[in-house]
Amino acid sequence: MGQYSVHKANLKEVLPDNTLNSRVPQVKVKREIKPCPARHLNEIAKYIIFRDEEKCRMCGTCYKICPKGVHVLKPGYKLFATPKSYKCIGFKCENTDNYCIAKCPNGALRLVENPMMEALGDYRWTSDIILATWKMAETGDVLPEDTDYEYETGASGGGYDRLRLKYPDKPLAEVADDEIDISIDLNKRNDGKPKIRIDVPWYGGGMSYGSVSNVTQLSKVRAATAWNTFSCSGEGGYMERFRPYDDHMITQVATGLFGVREETIQRVPVVEFKYAQGAKPGLGGHLLGSKNTLSVSRMREAVQGIPLFSPFPFHSVYSIEDHMKHIDWIKHVNPRVLISTKVSTPTDVDMVAVGSYFAGTHIIHIDGGYGGTGAAPDIAKKNIAMPLEYAIPKVHSFLVAEHARDSVTLIASGGIRSYFDIAKSIALGADGVVIGTAELVALGCVRCGRCESGRGCPRSIATTDPGLTGKMNIEWGTQRLINLFNAWSMGLKDILKRFGMKKISELCGRTDLLSNLDFTNTR
Amino acid sequence: MPEKYHIETTHMPPRLPRIGKYGIIDWREDCARCHNCVKKACIYDKYREESKFIKSLDSIHTIYFECMGCFSCVQNCTKGLLCLTVNPEYKKLGNEYWTPEIFRTTWLQAETGKVPVSGAGYRGKFYGPGFDSMWTDMSEIVRPTRDGIHGREYISTSVDIGRKPSFLTFTGDKMTSSLSSLLSVPLPVIFDMTSPYHTLPVLEPSIIEAARKTGLIAIIDSKKWHLIKNYDEKYLSHIAFHLNPDSHDIPQEILNKTRLVEIPDSDHIERHINAIRNINPDIVIAIRLPLTPKSVDRSIELAGMNVEVIHLVADQKGNELDSKKPRFIKDMIRDIHGRLIKDEKRDEVTIIAGGGIGLPEHLAKAVICGADLVSINLPLLIALECRLCDSCKPGDYCPAELDKNIDIEYGAGRMTNLMGAWHWQLVEVMGAMGMREARRLRGDVGRAMFYEELQNEIYGPIFST
Numbered sequence: 001m002g003q004y005s006v007h008k009a010n011l012k013e014v015l016p017d018n019t020l021n022s023r024v025p026q027v028k029v030k031r032e033i034k035p036c037p038a039r040h041l042n043e044i045a046k047y048i049i050f051r052d053e054e055k056c057r058m059c060g061t062c063y064k065i066c067p068k069g070v071h072v073l074k075p076g077y078k079l080f081a082t083p084k085s086y087k088c089i090g091f092k093c094e095n096t097d098n099y100c101i102a103k104c105p106n107g108a109l110r111l112v113e114n115p116m117m118e119a120l121g122d123y124r125w126t127s128d129i130i131l132a133t134w135k136m137a138e139t140g141d142v143l144p145e146d147t148d149y150e151y152e153t154g155a156s157g158g159g160y161d162r163l164r165l166k167y168p169d170k171p172l173a174e175v176a177d178d179e180i181d182i183s184i185d186l187n188k189r190n191d192g193k194p195k196i197r198i199d200v201p202w203y204g205g206g207m208s209y210g211s212v213s214n215v216t217q218l219s220k221v222r223a224a225t226a227w228n229t230f231s232c233s234g235e236g237g238y239m240e241r242f243r244p245y246d247d248h249m250i251t252q253v254a255t256g257l258f259g260v261r262e263e264t265i266q267r268v269p270v271v272e273f274k275y276a277q278g279a280k281p282g283l284g285g286h287l288l289g290s291k292n293t294l295s296v297s298r299m300r301e302a303v304q305g306i307p308l309f310s311p312f313p314f315h316s317v318y319s320i321e322d323h324m325k326h327i328d329w330i331k332h333v334n335p336r337v338l339i340s341t342k343v344s345t346p347t348d349v350d351m352v353a354v355g356s357y358f359a360g361t362h363i364i365h366i367d368g369g370y371g372g373t374g375a376a377p378d379i380a381k382k383n384i385a386m387p388l389e390y391a392i393p394k395v396h397s398f399l400v401a402e403h404a405r406d407s408v409t410l411i412a413s414g415g416i417r418s419y420f421d422i423a424k425s426i427a428l429g430a431d432g433v434v435i436g437t438a439e440l441v442a443l444g445c446v447r448c449g450r451c452e453s454g455r456g457c458p459r460s461i462a463t464t465d466p467g468l469t470g471k472m473n474i475e476w477g478t479q480r481l482i483n484l485f486n487a488w489s490m491g492l493k494d495i496l497k498r499f500g501m502k503k504i505s506e507l508c509g510r511t512d513l514l515s516n517l518d519f520t521n522t523r
Numbered sequence: 524m525p526e527k528y529h530i531e532t533t534h535m536p537p538r539l540p541r542i543g544k545y546g547i548i549d550w551r552e553d554c555a556r557c558h559n560c561v562k563k564a565c566i567y568d569k570y571r572e573e574s575k576f577i578k579s580l581d582s583i584h585t586i587y588f589e590c591m592g593c594f595s596c597v598q599n600c601t602k603g604l605l606c607l608t609v610n611p612e613y614k615k616l617g618n619e620y621w622t623p624e625i626f627r628t629t630w631l632q633a634e635t636g637k638v639p640v641s642g643a644g645y646r647g648k649f650y651g652p653g654f655d656s657m658w659t660d661m662s663e664i665v666r667p668t669r670d671g672i673h674g675r676e677y678i679s680t681s682v683d684i685g686r687k688p689s690f691l692t693f694t695g696d697k698m699t700s701s702l703s704s705l706l707s708v709p710l711p712v713i714f715d716m717t718s719p720y721h722t723l724p725v726l727e728p729s730i731i732e733a734a735r736k737t738g739l740i741a742i743i744d745s746k747k748w749h750l751i752k753n754y755d756e757k758y759l760s761h762i763a764f765h766l767n768p769d770s771h772d773i774p775q776e777i778l779n780k781t782r783l784v785e786i787p788d789s790d791h792i793e794r795h796i797n798a799i800r801n802i803n804p805d806i807v808i809a810i811r812l813p814l815t816p817k818s819v820d821r822s823i824e825l826a827g828m829n830v831e832v833i834h835l836v837a838d839q840k841g842n843e844l845d846s847k848k849p850r851f852i853k854d855m856i857r858d859i860h861g862r863l864i865k866d867e868k869r870d871e872v873t874i875i876a877g878g879g880i881g882l883p884e885h886l887a888k889a890v891i892c893g894a895d896l897v898s899i900n901l902p903l904l905i906a907l908e909c910r911l912c913d914s915c916k917p918g919d920y921c922p923a924e925l926d927k928n929i930d931i932e933y934g935a936g937r938m939t940n941l942m943g944a945w946h947w948q949l950v951e952v953m954g955a956m957g958m959r960e961a962r963r964l965r966g967d968v969g970r971a972m973f974y975e976e977l978q979n980e981i982y983g984p985i986f987s988t
């Protein structure tokens with residue numbers, strides 16, 4: 001796609017010599033969409049179909065009319081299997097000719113909303129958004145028209161959930177599907193560093209080994225490779241197993257400097273300075289002792305079993321000038337690297353952004369408070385720092401006013417749940433986003449919030465416990481993410497098409513294409 | 524550097540079965556009796572715990588199930604028989620202000636004394652009424668005070684109660700200003716009287732013990748004097764009597780040993796103050812003022828009368844009293860704080876704000892809005908597993924069994940743990956801002972963001988055209 005994409009870049013231009021010499025062959029991952037059902041036996045359904053075995057006469061009507069394959073009669077079996085309720089579209093089916101509940105001549109079927117929905121998800125990640133994400137990760141496709149998941153917004157009552165995309169009645173221009181380009185540039189500086197373009201306006205956020213399993217990490221980077229974008233090592237060091245994917249890795253330099261080495265900095269095309277993170281703004285990272293297993297401690301060069309703190313903030317940075325020295329250090333170690341500066345969202349986030357632009361960063365990455373897998377104090381998540389939805393336009397407009405906007409890439413993260421959130425973030429002024437939780441949800445996360453405790457994630461995603469990690473495999477994880485990314489890029493392209501836009505960059509800063517339900521111009 | 528303030532916490536498990544958020548409903552019919560039943564695979568071993576608990580019950584009045592809500596067993600059961608739901612007992616806790624979530628987190632803190640921590644980001648509402656419509660700030664680049672969180676430096680949470688003179692006068696080398704007394708508490712919190720509704724035998728003694736352990740002060744209704752008659756000096760410096768006009772039976776020598784006293788607002792406030800001063804010239808005197816539409820003006824008036832401390836008390840949900848359209852306590856404090864600054868009186872009077880303070884974030888936010896400290900009582904009650912079911916008239920059934928005898932050490936221990944956790948959370952919030960002193964946090968609204976203001980400033984220009 002992009003002429004400077006990582007795949008096509010001249011390696012000599014992108015990588016330092018010593019990295020070239022120690023470089024391992026890079027693995028290609030095919031961007032192939034394949035059905036990839038959930039890992040669990042019983043997929044959670046929004047609706048449940050009950051069949052009264054005593055009333056059912058086995059006439060087969062339901063089996064024949066349901067286009068979704070809810071009713072299953074396995075070959076050689078006399079009785080129906082338990083209905084595959086998760087395929088059912090619920091009460092929306094009432095208006096069709098194939099509503100099995102009405103068509104069953106014996107009144108044997110009953111449709112109810114699954115009482116479990118109340119226990120799944122939360123205000124931000126509603127059960128509908130979780131189930132919809134699972135569906136997309138399974139099929140690789142956008143949700144079918146007849147679905148009734150409320151996927152566009154959650155129930156938080158503010159921010160993204162009060163913003164709507166304002167489509168024109170008719171697109172301003174007819175655009176063919178293959179004309180639409182959603183790739184973005186990560187280097188807008190014209191400073192002689194490589195022009196790196198990623199095929200989709202998102203990349204994967206930093207999740208360290210320790211906070212998530214290596215299966216999760218590898219699935220993330222493999223999907224990023226397939227989609228010519230990036231994944232990030234997080235703070236816990238650079239696994240040897242990442243090396244075949246070096247070209248799609250960002251490595252993080254965070255305050256604890258766990259596992260940061262010159263050679264890991266030299267391997268990658270992008271280095272991210274993590275000043276703060278939205279989930280615990282102003283507070284350090286914290287890996288609980290129980291998650292610091294033998295393998296984690298080795299990678300972090302620390303003692304097994306003791307809690308690991310990354311202090312807040314960098315103790316070598318007291319000013320923007322110090323930040324500049326930091327950037328110079330990295331540029332010196334790897335002269336062809338792009339720099340990303342990840343900050344949280346204080347009241348003066350706009351100043352921070354402009355400051356780091358002048359210090360020489362290529363990417364300003366603002367991280368709001370809704371994301372994160374790691375342990376964070378509840379009080380910090382809820383109360384500290386500005387919600388992302390305010391921070392994006394604040395930073396964007398200040399960069400514009402300072403004539404810096406065209407020379408820096410603005411990335412937003414922390415709570416991006418869907419391609420709708422991506423479109424809204426871009427319309428608010430970002431170039432693209434970083435995602436994290438959405439990837440985990442695609443891998444089966446139910447947002448139980450237990451990632452930090454005991455043996456870690458009961459769903460084998462955010463854990464380093466050997467017994468639990470083994471329950472997920474890399475092929476499955478990779479496929480689920482590739483599928484999700486496909487669905488998202490289709491969804492985003494569809495949004496652009498409705499606006500009559502060919503490039504995602506045309507949407508950047510177009511707040512006129514958004515309406516906010518709290519204000520009057522709902523059109 | 525002063526000695527570091529530290530609250531000693533010890534694990535204090537609940538007396539009663541926990542009311543977890545989630546429960547598993549088990550449709551046992553049709554169970555295939557699998558050899559490797561998913562229940563055995565629960566990584567929290569909840570099913571085993573449950574059956575152990577049920578076996579230990581002597582009467583069954585609680586359905587115990589404290590599931591962590593991971594859906595693993597639900598999704599893996601061969602027959603799909605399990606269903607995860609939100610525990611109805613949990614949903615019933617409290618009311619619309621004192622939400623089940625407040626109970627959950629308070630119980631956890633009272634048990635462990637630790638800061639509640641979880642994974643997977645923020646899951647709540649974008650904003651809400653009351654304290655939920657403001658955020659506190661953080662700063663990106665180092666201020667050394669951040670180190671306070673990891674113990675390398677000191678973040679002081681102490682505040683003063685009493686008047687600070689604006690200037691001192693000297694004649695030659697001799698200071699001629701008379702200094703009024705001032706007392707310091709290590710945390711911007713004071714324990715308020717419990718409502719007459721909550722007449723539980725162990726409450727006051729536990730609260731006083733917790734005040735002693737934490738170095739704080741508990742306001743005790745002078746009517747309940749009989750409960751603590753035998754308390755010695757060790758305790759008296761942690762007690763502030765609320766002197767009821769109709770009960771003057773606190774002996775002078777006792778009043779002499781306390782540092783703070785509270786009297787209700789009245790028309791004869793100066794006379795009362797003088798009467799108390801005659802007994803104990805060093806005592807700090809607070810005026811309790813219900814938060815009503817009149818209290819902004821009245822606070823200014825009291826400050827003009829050289830009152831040292833005003834204790835403003837809203838209703839239990841933080842709302843203004845006697846008003847058709849009640850304002851919330853945080854907005855009223857901002858108002859009073861602003862007016863006092865305008866009248867150049869702010870430093871001469873201490874503002875204590877009470878009512879609706881249920882979480883440590885409320886404490887931090889109330890202080891940012893202009894209170895010097897807050898008063899609390901319901902969190903202490905909740906620490907003892909109270910559910911605010913509002914059925915605690917004598918003789919009624921208390922589901923938290925607070926009518927039974929509870930060991931005072933235990934009760935005070937739970938409250939102390941809660942304050943220990945609050946202290947750390949205040950330090951976290953202050954540390955994120957790079958703030959070294961709670962005294963300096965007062966009224967520093969520049970370190971907060973308010974929903975209405977962000978909407979207007981950032982979204983206004985974009986969306987209101």
Ligand code: SF4
Nearest residue numbers: 056057059060062104
């Ligand atoms: S339509 Fe009704 S009776 Fe016929 S197979 Fe389906 S459930 Fe049974």
Ligand code: SF4
Nearest residue numbers: 445447448449451457
């Ligand atoms: S512990 Fe829960 S919230 Fe965390 S990753 Fe696993 S399933 Fe998701």
Ligand code: SF4
Nearest residue numbers: 565590591593594596
């Ligand atoms: S849902 Fe998870 S935590 Fe709850 S009982 Fe089942 S396996 Fe255990």
